[in-house]
Amino acid sequence: MKVTLNWLKDFVDIDITAVELADRLVNTGFEVEEIIDQRAAIKGVVLGRIESIVRHPDADKLVICKVDVGSEVLQIVTGASNIAEGDVVPVATDGAVLPDGKRIKSGKLRGVASCGMMCSGEELGLSESDYKGAGVYGILIMNGEDKALGTDINDVLGYDDVILDVAVTANRGDCNSVLGIAGEVAAILNKPLKMPDLSFSADKASKTGDYVSVSVKDKQLCPRYMAAAVTDVKIAPSPEYIRRRLKAVGIRPISNLVDITNYVLTEIGQPMHAFDMRDIDGGKINVRRALDSEKIVALDGKEYTLSSDMLIIADAAKPCAIAGVMGGENSGIREDTQGVIFESAKFARDSVRRTSRGLGLRSDSSARYEKGVDCSLQEIGVRRALHLVQELGCGVIAQDMIDVFDNKPKARRIETSLSRINGILGVDVPADEAVRILAALRIQVERDGDKIVCIPPEGREDLENVNDLAEEVIRFYGYDKIDGTLMEKGKQTVGGKGLRIADTDLVKRLCVAAGYNEILTYSFVSPKMCDVLMLPEDDALHSSVELLNPLGEDVSRMRTTLAYSIISTLASNYLKSIHTARLYEVAGVYYDKGAELPEQSERLALGAYGKDEDFYTVKGVIENIMRAFGIDAAYERSTLPYLHGGRSADIVAAGGKVLGYIGEVHRDVSAAFNVEERLYIAELDIDMLHKYARRKYVFEQVSKFPPVERDLAIVVEEDVSAAKIIAAIKKAGGGLLKEVSVFDVYRNKLLLGEKKSVALNLVFRADDKTLTDADISSRMDRITEKLHSELGGVLR
């Protein structure tokens, strides 16, 4: 919200500088984003008159002027050709600064002294709409000015204001106006707020009702509608002060009637619309919902197709305006307009917002409605507009404006106590001070000892309860008076992380200890992910959640796997010529299973490449994690399409639940990322780890008797896995066989052909005696037999 210091001064006596005021506004909750001093841009430029012009002795295109700038006559050399003796012009004197930062200094031009520069409109930052003649190529001629020679050009141009760009928070709809900000300033300075002049005298001979009737069909969407007729309209430019103020806040002046509506919008915060009386068919204004596919061409010249949830202003025959958003081209003010109907209405905020979004059409009016316009503003707005019509003498005001306003909101009463306010703040604000602050904000306060009853002013829809009052008090009492305390009155609680979160921390710690660097990638991925990972059409990873409004197609799906992210991060490092990497991430994956909220679970992804990496280095990390969670997992050959068919495994818990996978990335997948190196990845479901964890320690007596160890080497077919051999040995070995482990796998085409020899170490132990050779040999026989019958294995 842009306001100017002078405009604010219409409503409150401000005796501090703009910078000080900005500071005070920030401390009461209004961020001031910019302070623009209109006078700061141009310095040292004054009004002058050309006394004489003679030719330059050494240059055909230059002339030498004597220019009277009041206090002295300057000699200035110029190349401009649009000047004549007697012309009044802006003169940049020695040391002057222009809006583009250029500094003017005395000097010589082709040997002749020149003590300044006459300026063009462009050099002063002016366009034709700012000053007549400013658009001309050449010096700006200001012959119409009656100010004394030597007058600062800022005073000639009326640059005497400071513009403050104030950020208004969403709860303070009432402050989106000069008057609203002035109310805060009045409270800050503890001074009275002067109301704008709303007086006017109407023509006794005519009534608004003679020209128009109003019928509001939807009072939900339009709680109040006021209309006032003005006849004998004379369309002309507005006076200079209105044009300057509008320009200062960024609104282009158009003509008196239109400018009045914009002036009122800015000053009072009430959006106004002016219809050309001629265009209201049948003199009937109907505030109604649009018919489906009804069409209107708005003032921006574009046609909009409406729907039945949008509110419009229609006459007997056609839509004339999209309520609160934009007027229709068919009924706007034109050069020859002679009578207007001013509209000053309250339209429901949600409705304007939806309509504006729905049509993709925003205006100053819709923006203002979306911030909330309260029911007190319509009358102030229309009266202010009529006052300005009278002040500008641009029309005759009809009597008896129309006001359709059935459900007047009741004044809100907040009953509470001063001690309650202090209880929220934790600060002892003296009672009188608290009451003074509330009263300065025009809140009616009835006080009975500690008890207070507060009635907020109409515009303050944000004041609903005691917390709101507490905020008003502390805003002006000062946040610097709050001293930190540590919940001394609160109950002590036990803090900490639950086991589930601690499990995630454990996984991360294990990964870091294993040499992995944690990464952080976006949860959204490209829909191309499925193609890159070569997923078949019916793969569950396809059921991703899609964003309605993504930042781009490549970040439009919530990921169903971390595989894509970890592979692309490995690739991005690889492509930067980094030779080894070990990366991990803990993040969510999301599955659309048809429920309201998608299924969400937490995963760990591991990724590695480099000369020392292989399937087993990654598996080692996974096994360590499994040990930490006490999970006895099996590793079964995986069929995941994005992994190497021979070098990948599913991680399976007892009962067959798949917890994740480990594997080398399929060559076609890594090739899609331009990676030639082998990449290894793994993914684990941490929610499942938490669920399947067996971490309770159960005491077991350690045997006092020595173990007996036996090694055996068995020759089997290549596809007989170590897991199968160990399982067979354990089955045949009985309870005394405590440990079985593989210590070598040997291949030799000459000796073994296509078969392999697997060497294992077996440890037998009893809890109650020292085992003898006889105890062992019978068991070894059973084991050998089993390996032969079940796996076709032969002892080597």
Next chain:
Amino acid sequence: MSVISEKIQEILAYAKSRLEESNEAGDVNDMRVRLLGKSGELTSLLRSLKDIPPEERPTIGKLVNEARDSITSMIELRLAFLKRLELERKTRDERIDVTLGGKGVARGSYHPCTLVREEILRVFISLGFSVEQGPEIESDYYNFQRMNMPKDHPARDMQDTFYITPDVLLRTHTSPVQARVMDKSKPPIRVVCPGKVYRPDDDATHSPMFQQVEGLVVDKDITLCDLKGTLECVAKELFDSKTKIRFRPSYFPFTEPSVEVDVTCPVCHGKGCRICKGTGWIEVLGAGVVNPEVLRASGIDPDVYSGFAFGMGVERIAMIKYGIPDMRILFENDVRFLSGFKEEI
């Protein structure tokens, strides 16, 4: 007698000089045989005692025995000396280059955002807060409506939102977790909710996905001063013990009064520098007293209980703390950048 005694002295002198010359354990043993063995010189001398008058025998015998003991001890010393020499030589031979790298894996690292998040959580846990998490894809109901932002509320414009359906969205803050906590527990509540949140912004200081730590206290007699004291604790822990904080009035639909919280610039300590744009202060979080409407919507009587809530962006604090100029660096995942973070969680 003097002849024998001279002979003994001779043998002793011989043994001493020979032993000093022997550099091998074998030579020393040869000496032992030669002097002390069955046919050794000293042994022979002892045998010759029978040719000596009986009254001199004890004296001579004593001299011979002393000489034997002396030689034995010289031999032992020499052997020990040689053994030590041998060990020293071996040690020298087995020397390695101790500057070569160690074996086993080098430790990895935590992402800076994890480090910052865990540091924040540690302080809050020490203040009695428990840590809670919730879904990242949330209902409009928990994300907005329970936070006093019904549909079409103008404050929704403050937080642009990624939608899945008109009623399901990517949470824009971790506040919905607080609502879920209030649904299942009664005051006193002290909870912090870390997690990823999403808003459609993407530039040097905004990421469409970022992490927050939000917190909530609901209890009797909780004040705005308690909020300040709690946040002071965190700021001092996160930055340094001289850090101060200040409140500026602001607006959030779910808190009332609402404040923006600034900390003294950790780089210049309030003097004013490039990082704090000369102000001496850096905005780090938003906070306030819980809006009574939020408590009421959660079935908590605002006439009995009050509380405060706050929310901070982890990436932003990481950038301030580690001097990272662009938020996107945190998502580049360059191993060389990541390896620089040594801290433990």
